[in-house]
Amino acid sequence: MTRPHQISLLAYEGCQLLDVTGPAAVFGAANEGRDRPFYDVRIVSPDGGAVTTNCGVAVMSHPIGGRPDTLLVAGGSRGLKAALAREDVLAWLRKAAPKAKRFGSVCTGAFMLAAAGLLDGKRVATHWASCERLADRFPALTVDADALYVVDGKVWTSAGVTTGIDMALALVEADLGAAAANLIARHFVLYARRPGYQSQFSPLLQAQTNADAPFAALIDWMQDNLDKPLDVPALAQWAGLSERSFYRKFTDATGKTPAHFVEGLRLDAARTLLAKGLPLKAIAGRVGLRSSARLGQAFERRFGMAPSLFREIHASP
Structure with missing residues (x-):
């Protein structure tokens, strides 16, 4: 033995x-x-x-x-x-x-x-x-x-x-x-197994820490609806604010513009899906980036590598 x-x-x-x-x-x-x-x-x-x-x-x-x-x-x-x-x-x-x-x-x-x-x-x-x-x-x-x-x-x-x-x-x-x-x-009743590449600074956690209502609830909804249009008019309407007031208050609450924040949510979700081995086109659609070319450009700009390389490194066998 x-x-x-x-x-x-x-x-x-x-x-x-x-x-x-x-x-x-x-x-x-x-x-x-x-x-x-x-x-x-x-x-x-x-x-x-x-x-x-x-x-x-x-x-x-x-x-x-x-x-x-x-x-x-x-x-x-x-x-x-x-x-x-x-x-x-x-x-x-x-x-x-x-x-x-x-x-x-x-x-x-x-x-x-x-x-x-x-x-x-x-x-x-x-x-x-x-x-x-x-x-x-x-x-x-x-x-x-x-x-x-x-x-x-x-x-x-x-x-x-x-x-x-x-x-x-x-x-x-x-x-x-x-x-x-x-x-x-x-x-252990864990909400999810977190991979090592996941950031210590998740957008959702930061928002839950810093953002008052209605933004914490809005960001929860955004997480579940990444494939939908998440532009300022749609988000302002959800929050019940004018577009100008929404832009200012959201940026103050999260430290990021709505567009930058939404892109971060989408790319974090894309990393998780890439690690599962999903095709780029399918991932782009699920996270609201529409095309694999757009996903590739945004992903490389944020993480410094192509989505295909990230998937090769992190995909489960």
Whole structure:
């Protein structure tokens, strides 16, 4: 019998609880219903024992050590500075990570890997609020400030908090297949499995955060009606405003003109459909861009690559 795939989740005083428990729950769920566990999930910490997380909840841990197959470092704010000062932890990361099948981080855990010299020359993700700081402090790496998670060779890094769950599901898919990952997502009652290329700054989430009624409801409707005309006259009528008043208030609420905002919604939807392998013409019609030529021009202008190349990179096998 082969041994289970060992996963070590590095925690420390003040780390973000969900950075640890989110991925741990995903890997634990992957073991359910199997004759024997596929994963051996271990929370490790600099000294072992109880580790108090950022919200006051303590988790039990093993002392750092061993040779994990997958090594992930949790993020944190209050405790990160002290963890970075632990040379013994950095030394263990330098020893264990290169020998692992893959290693990575959730949220600001990327700072720990970068401080250990393990991210030089790599493209990585971290929480949007820390992207600039990470790039400034460690110029040998490249920060993708937009992605939910990034895979660069054997290095897997995710953005803030809940994106650790998205990345963990992708890791399960790599090990056990899409059906297993989708079953876990369904069991967790997730709204959707989010791909790594999806932006940390979704137009819908930003609108829900910043826009008052009627714009939040309008944007929900827009998401479901991308194939319809979404010009200023139609949107103003839906909102019950004059065109001039609508344009001004919508731009103030979202930070984007209606046309720019609508294009963003359409192109984000197009990325999801491209990853499913749909033909360009069909996608263009479904997202309201009418022709594959128009889709191609807008897509390349926004993402810097042709839709066909994006589909080749991201389409599910």
